[in-house]
Amino acid sequence: MKDIGIVGLPYTGKSTIFTALTRSGSQGGRSNQAVVDVPDERLQVLTDIESSKKTVHAKVRFVDVPGGFTAQGIAEFRTMDALCIVLNAFGPDNDPVKELGSVEAELVINDLTSIESGLEKARKRAKSQKEAVAEVAVLERASALLEQERPLREGDFSDPEDRKILRGYGPLTLKPWVIVANVEEGGDVPGGLPDGSIAISAALEAEVAGVEDPAEARELLAGFGVEEPGLDKVIDACYRALDLITFLTTGADETRAWEVRKGAKAPEAAGAIHSDLERGFIRAEVIHYDTLVEAGSWDAAKAKGALRVEGKDYTVVEGDILNIRFAV
Numbered sequence: 001m002k003d004i005g006i007v008g009l010p011y012t013g014k015s016t017i018f019t020a021l022t023r024s025g026s027q028g029g030r031s032n033q034a035v036v037d038v039p040d041e042r043l044q045v046l047t048d049i050e051s052s053k054k055t056v057h058a059k060v061r062f063v064d065v066p067g068g069f070t071a072q073g074i075a076e077f078r079t080m081d082a083l084c085i086v087l088n089a090f091g092p093d094n095d096p097v098k099e100l101g102s103v104e105a106e107l108v109i110n111d112l113t114s115i116e117s118g119l120e121k122a123r124k125r126a127k128s129q130k131e132a133v134a135e136v137a138v139l140e141r142a143s144a145l146l147e148q149e150r151p152l153r154e155g156d157f158s159d160p161e162d163r164k165i166l167r168g169y170g171p172l173t174l175k176p177w178v179i180v181a182n183v184e185e186g187g188d189v190p191g192g193l194p195d196g197s198i199a200i201s202a203a204l205e206a207e208v209a210g211v212e213d214p215a216e217a218r219e220l221l222a223g224f225g226v227e228e229p230g231l232d233k234v235i236d237a238c239y240r241a242l243d244l245i246t247f248l249t250t251g252a253d254e255t256r257a258w259e260v261r262k263g264a265k266a267p268e269a270a271g272a273i274h275s276d277l278e279r280g281f282i283r284a285e286v287i288h289y290d291t292l293v294e295a296g297s298w299d300a301a302k303a304k305g306a307l308r309v310e311g312k313d314y315t316v317v318e319g320d321i322l323n324i325r326f327a328v
């Protein structure tokens, strides 16, 4: 399960969003963590088609990091898989665009500090150690970018070796991020924020998240001009920002969504279900969600010859339904 850190200046609504997430999910054992279901309409469709007894969503963990931009808070943000940046767009004189600039500057400064101290050490090591020479080169490129007040995501660090070196620093400006504007009830994403930014009315959604009946909750939100729950949009966007794809399994027992690294081959996907399935992987029966829905059921698809048989080298794609054949 991936971790999303909730980042922002004080009093922007981070803890309010966190409360809404907690009410919709569970606390995962710690007071500052909320484990929530990733919304996925395909699961209910498959559950109905296969009459599954259980439906299990992919999950993601949100962390309301105590301390925010303190040394301790920053250290915790470094361990996160993605960041959810919350901006105040509700109070008087709010200026979310300016606020985003401040948050980004804060992240850049923290990366610059840690990369520069790493660079200093790497330079010393490079005098006697050949391996450290490559490290110096990457860190120099990174620090040059940060000195121009630019985030690392704007640089080219796509080389796996570069990534490996940088990963040791948990750089904040290289993490995927989702920008969330905390707006007045029913408000839109304020102008000037990057494409893909999301609007939520945190206070309202925290209240509504406590309502058990989903239809009643929607009605309440609609009364305030909120058509789609912002909370779902936040969860969905954060999950999508991660470098993941979702594959599915379905049958009489359960219909379930699983997460796996983008580009993963079939055995690695099998391993997301259970290590035995990866170790003993033989082959996978595969059908895309859309094709299965069109066929009407797994059995109908099988009868039509619409199931494919794929081996160890198959790269799983978003929306694949897998049935793993294995022997241990």
Ligand SMILES: Nc1nc2c(ncn2[C@@H]2O[C@H](COP(=O)(O)OP(=O)(O)O)[C@@H](O)[C@H]2O)c(=O)[nH]1
Residues within 6 Å of the ligand: 008, 009, 010, 011, 012, 013, 014, 015, 016, 017, 090, 182, 183, 184, 200, 201, 202, 203, 204
């Ligand atoms: N009007 C309004 N107030 C909000 C909203 N979200 C948060 N607040 C208020 O803003 C203050 C700070 O919120 P909080 O979630 O604790 O901010 P944090 O410091 O970022 O964790 C609290 O008094 C909240 O009730 C909102 O969507 N609308």
Ligand SMILES: [Mg+2]
Residues within 6 Å of the ligand: 014, 015, 016
């Ligand atoms: Mg807070």
